[in-house]
Amino acid sequence: MADRHDEARPDESSQSKNKTGTRFTRRGFLKGAGAGAVTAAVAPAILVSEAGKAAAQETEGVMSATVTLDVNGQSHNVEVEARTTLADALRDRLEITGPKVVCDRGECGACTVAMDGKLVFSCMTLAMDAQGRKIETVEGLADGDNLHPLQEAFIEKDALMCGFCTPGFLMSSKALLDANGDPTPEEVREGLSGNICRCGTYPHVFEAVTSAAEKMRKGG
Amino acid sequence: MQQKMKKVKITIQEDGEPKEIEIEVPDTGEGGWGDVSKNRYVSKSHTRVDAVDKVTGRAKYTADIKLPGLLYGRILRSAHPRARINRIDATRAMALDGVKAVVLPGDDPAVFSRECRFAGQEIAAVAATTPEVAEDALHAIDVDYEVLPFVVDEDAARDPAAAQVHGDRANEGESRVGEQGDIAAGFAQADVTLEASYRCQVQSHIALETHGTVCQWEGDKLTVWASTQGVFSVRGELAGHFGIPETNVRVITEFMGGGFGAKFGARKEGVICALIAKKAGAPVKLMLTRKEEHLATGNRPSAVQHVKLGATKDGKLVAYERSNYGTPGVAGSANIPGAPYLYEIPNYRIEQTSVFTNAGPMAAQRAPGHPQAAFAMESMMDEMAEALGLDPVDIRQMNDPDEARRNMVAMGAEHIGWKTRRSAQPNTGNGRIKTGMGVGSCRWGGGGGRTQAECTINPDGSVEVKCGTQDIGTGTLTLVHMIAAEEFGLKTDEITVGIGDTNYPFSGGSGGSTTAASVSPAIKGTTMLAKLELFNKIAPRFGVEPGELVASDGNVFVSSDPSKSMTWQQATAQLGDEPIFFHGQWLPGYSDSGVPGVHFVEVSVDTETGLVKVDRVVAVHNSGLILNPLTWASQVNGGVLMGIGYGMYENRIMDPATGYMVNANLEDYRLMGSTDIPEIDILRYDEPERGVIGIGEPATIPTPGAIANAIYNACGARIREMPFTPDKVLSALAAVQEG
Numbered sequence: 001m002a003d004r005h006d007e008a009r010p011d012e013s014s015q016s017k018n019k020t021g022t023r024f025t026r027r028g029f030l031k032g033a034g035a036g037a038v039t040a041a042v043a044p045a046i047l048v049s050e051a052g053k054a055a056a057q058e059t060e061g062v063m064s065a066t067v068t069l070d071v072n073g074q075s076h077n078v079e080v081e082a083r084t085t086l087a088d089a090l091r092d093r094l095e096i097t098g099p100k101v102v103c104d105r106g107e108c109g110a111c112t113v114a115m116d117g118k119l120v121f122s123c124m125t126l127a128m129d130a131q132g133r134k135i136e137t138v139e140g141l142a143d144g145d146n147l148h149p150l151q152e153a154f155i156e157k158d159a160l161m162c163g164f165c166t167p168g169f170l171m172s173s174k175a176l177l178d179a180n181g182d183p184t185p186e187e188v189r190e191g192l193s194g195n196i197c198r199c200g201t202y203p204h205v206f207e208a209v210t211s212a213a214e215k216m217r218k219g220g
Numbered sequence: 221m222q223q224k225m226k227k228v229k230i231t232i233q234e235d236g237e238p239k240e241i242e243i244e245v246p247d248t249g250e251g252g253w254g255d256v257s258k259n260r261y262v263s264k265s266h267t268r269v270d271a272v273d274k275v276t277g278r279a280k281y282t283a284d285i286k287l288p289g290l291l292y293g294r295i296l297r298s299a300h301p302r303a304r305i306n307r308i309d310a311t312r313a314m315a316l317d318g319v320k321a322v323v324l325p326g327d328d329p330a331v332f333s334r335e336c337r338f339a340g341q342e343i344a345a346v347a348a349t350t351p352e353v354a355e356d357a358l359h360a361i362d363v364d365y366e367v368l369p370f371v372v373d374e375d376a377a378r379d380p381a382a383a384q385v386h387g388d389r390a391n392e393g394e395s396r397v398g399e400q401g402d403i404a405a406g407f408a409q410a411d412v413t414l415e416a417s418y419r420c421q422v423q424s425h426i427a428l429e430t431h432g433t434v435c436q437w438e439g440d441k442l443t444v445w446a447s448t449q450g451v452f453s454v455r456g457e458l459a460g461h462f463g464i465p466e467t468n469v470r471v472i473t474e475f476m477g478g479g480f481g482a483k484f485g486a487r488k489e490g491v492i493c494a495l496i497a498k499k500a501g502a503p504v505k506l507m508l509t510r511k512e513e514h515l516a517t518g519n520r521p522s523a524v525q526h527v528k529l530g531a532t533k534d535g536k537l538v539a540y541e542r543s544n545y546g547t548p549g550v551a552g553s554a555n556i557p558g559a560p561y562l563y564e565i566p567n568y569r570i571e572q573t574s575v576f577t578n579a580g581p582m583a584a585q586r587a588p589g590h591p592q593a594a595f596a597m598e599s600m601m602d603e604m605a606e607a608l609g610l611d612p613v614d615i616r617q618m619n620d621p622d623e624a625r626r627n628m629v630a631m632g633a634e635h636i637g638w639k640t641r642r643s644a645q646p647n648t649g650n651g652r653i654k655t656g657m658g659v660g661s662c663r664w665g666g667g668g669g670r671t672q673a674e675c676t677i678n679p680d681g682s683v684e685v686k687c688g689t690q691d692i693g694t695g696t697l698t699l700v701h702m703i704a705a706e707e708f709g710l711k712t713d714e715i716t717v718g719i720g721d722t723n724y725p726f727s728g729g730s731g732g733s734t735t736a737a738s739v740s741p742a743i744k745g746t747t748m749l750a751k752l753e754l755f756n757k758i759a760p761r762f763g764v765e766p767g768e769l770v771a772s773d774g775n776v777f778v779s780s781d782p783s784k785s786m787t788w789q790q791a792t793a794q795l796g797d798e799p800i801f802f803h804g805q806w807l808p809g810y811s812d813s814g815v816p817g818v819h820f821v822e823v824s825v826d827t828e829t830g831l832v833k834v835d836r837v838v839a840v841h842n843s844g845l846i847l848n849p850l851t852w853a854s855q856v857n858g859g860v861l862m863g864i865g866y867g868m869y870e871n872r873i874m875d876p877a878t879g880y881m882v883n884a885n886l887e888d889y890r891l892m893g894s895t896d897i898p899e900i901d902i903l904r905y906d907e908p909e910r911g912v913i914g915i916g917e918p919a920t921i922p923t924p925g926a927i928a929n930a931i932y933n934a935c936g937a938r939i940r941e942m943p944f945t946p947d948k949v950l951s952a953l954a955a956v957q958e959g
Binding site for chain 2: 081083084088091092095096097098099100101102103104105107108110137138139141142147151154155156158160161162163164165166167170188189190192193195196197198199200201202203204205206
């Protein structure tokens with residue numbers, strides 16, 4: 001992962017060595033890497049200097065702009081910086097807090113949202129890159145008061161404990177069933193492999209997804 | 221049928237002193253919960269009452285709280301494992317547009333020290349209008365460090381010549397000794413004596429919601445939203461720190477994203493948030509980053525155990541000697557249970573120490589010390605069984621004083637097919653993938669107390685129950701609804717429940733597997749006695765004694781003549797305009813402590829790559845009376861899996877050369893994921909007559925030991941160091957091949 005440059009050590013205070021504020025941050029890196037760095041699986045060597053330059057600018061003044069985000073069918077204007085992630089724009093600016101920030105580097109899936117029907121980690125997506133895309137979060141899963149069959153199954157099978165990972169698991173589960181209405185147990189596990197649950201409720205999540213798939217096939 | 225009453229002793233506080241008094245309560249039968257078979261809720265599965273909020277994204281966790289004018293706080297942390305701060309200058313940070321406050325070491329020496337003892341120690345904090353500006357501000361604080369020698373490895377730290385973590389004492393603390401009998405005489409009786417060393421790594425907690433608070437001051441009154449396992453512990457610490465009465469501090473935890481033992485009290489980050497909110501004159505949200513979680517919010521200490529065990533040739537354990545040490549980082553204790561784990565051994569001596577290192581401090585983690593103790597003891601039991609030519613199950617049964625656990629071992633063995641499906645000889649499979657089976661056990665205390673509750677029955681029939689506990693993901697809120705609804709014969713959604721708020725009656729922290737055993741007797745007792753007050757008032761209308769009334773299915777009726785009946789609302793309308801209000805507390809007789817647990821495990825070992833896969837776990841657990849089997853099973857699953865994570869994958873890696881944790885994230889710190897999850901069969905060993913007993917901790921303890929034993933059974937490689945990663949499996953296999 002390219003973003004390892006970011007935090008190779010706990011150097012939030014490395015200014016003692018470097019008075020200019022030049023350091024590599026993930027956000028700085030994303031900014032340097034430019035648009036489309038969703039999961040940023042790129043060769044780091046070339047981009048390090050870019051990231052350094054970008055980071056150096058952080059403390060000299062930041063560029064912000066108002067972007068329009070289409071979230072769950074509603075249009076929102078929101079002021080963001082170039083480096084603001086979609087997760088932070090949704091959560092801090094729009095108070096759409098279903099997507100959670102847990103690892104903040106695309107490893108745990110808690111911030112998962114759909115963008116034009118494709119799953120992305122919203123912590124690894126720049127808000128500016130989400131302009132003009134259709135963004136779906138867990139808040140858009142139910143149809144008014146009618147829960148999605150997956151939501152019903154998660155409740156019934158107790159596929160949630162503290163619930164912090166649940167929005168991400170639900171978005172991944174929905175994408176899985178949208179693509180494959182009759183997944184095998186292995187396909188369910190594969191489909192959810194981008195999401196982490198620390199309470200350890202995976203067995204109940206598998207049951208819930210399988211049960212919802214069955215119900216949806218029967219037209220429920 | 222007249223309601224039987226019984227006397228129970230409770231402890232109340234009188235003039236600040238505990239005082240025991242006797243009160244009379246309805247006698248509800250053995251274990252306090254009576255015959256639960258006809259219950260509508262208690263002992264029956266119930267989905268979580270807050271599940272809709274959780275699946276729709278409506279649930280607001282501390283991390284989700286937004287207030288008008290909210291600022292974002294961040295903590296600056298030491299860049300060095302050991303250093304002295306000569307100068308710290310926030311001029312550039314304060315000049316940044318959007319930075320509203322900075323706190324430096326001089327602002328509160330009780331929070332910040334200029335002596336940095338681990339990379340990640342708190343040294344300053346900022347509050348700014350956006351998270352991005354707050355991050356910029358951290359980088360704009362200039363720190364001049366005097367870098368000092370450090371040590372992060374517990375073995376190196378034991379050397380008297382090693383850098384000293386604390387100036388005033390040695391790295392290795394005083395020994396704690398536990399002993400019984402005469403070990404020399406014991407070993408003299410032994411036909412076989414084995415010696416081995418076992419090593420357990422440091423494990424991070426990794427609650428998905430990071431530690432953090434939102435703090436809002438109004439004058440000298442403070443409101444705090446906290447991701448905590450104990451709202452009252454947060455209140456107490458903040459009131460103490462700021463020198464204000466506890467009544468001035470309100471702590472709220474409505475939804476909480478996991479704790480696992482590391483979220484008690486306000487902690488440094490909570491105090492810092494309140495401090496900077498005060499300085500900024502605005503509410504501040506300060507949620508830690510994932511990296512800060514790994515560095516500074518606690519961990520399970522390591523354990524290195526040198527074990528010597530003696531047994532007679534028929535398998536009776538006669539002597540045990542253990543010396544162990546571990547590192548709690550810069551503070552705390554790495555002690556593990558101080559007697560031989562689980563088994564009766566007449567002669568033993570245990571000596572243990574904690575070794576300070578320049579790493580983040582430990583915190584209690586799910587069954588502190590037990591998984592480490594269980595891993596070594598249960599591994600050694602299998603090694604002894606093999607040396608004596610005994611079956612591992614048989615040697616356990618022979619030496620285990622706990623009858624329930626012996627029964628549970630037998631249950632699990634039967635279920636998994638121990639005698640029929642397991643090869644008694646290790647490494648008998650053909651091909652590169654070998655399969656095997658292992659067993660491991662545990663004990664845990666738990667128990668309940670320290671909880672108050674109040675119940676209001678309004679004349680319109682509405683019922684409100686309040687209790688200042690918190691639901692950390694275990695389903696406590698649902699239990700409160702279930703118990704109250706059962707008592708009043710109402711539906712769970714007809715009870716209004718308030719928890720997670722210090723404005724409600726006191727309850728202790730959610731830890732030690734004590735929450736269900738603390739909260740449920742308090743709710744049971746409070747609602748039962750509130751109901752009795754109601755019956756006292758309305759019994760004359762029925763022309764019967766209060767004890768003859770029953771509340772069930774939305775009605776109140778005479779037990780001997782159900783035709784004499786009123787609806788619940790008709791009954792409560794008899795109150796006129798004055799509600800019933802009852803403040804109650806935890807009562808004895810509805811809960812118990814002390815439970816065994818047993819895990820059987822099946823694994824596959826790829827003998828070419830060293831990869832181990834846990835295929836199946838049979839988990840046998842005992843919670844006395846299980847209040848909600850659905851959420852109980854989730855707790856067991858979670859415990860089993862956290863144990864697999866500890867045994868197989870998780871490991872805090874400190875670089876001895878730089879003193880930094882090199883995997884303070886979620887990709888290099890390996891957690892198990894969906895493709896690693898085994899099949900889990902949960903077996904209940906019910907003892908409802910004991911009342912409620914917690915499950916969170918026993919469910920995690922036995923797993924690593926059982927896996928190690930299964931790996932040995934599969935391929936003949938004895939892995940004595942966790943986690944059981946491919947390199948260790950391959951090395952052990954190579955050692956076997958070399959003979």
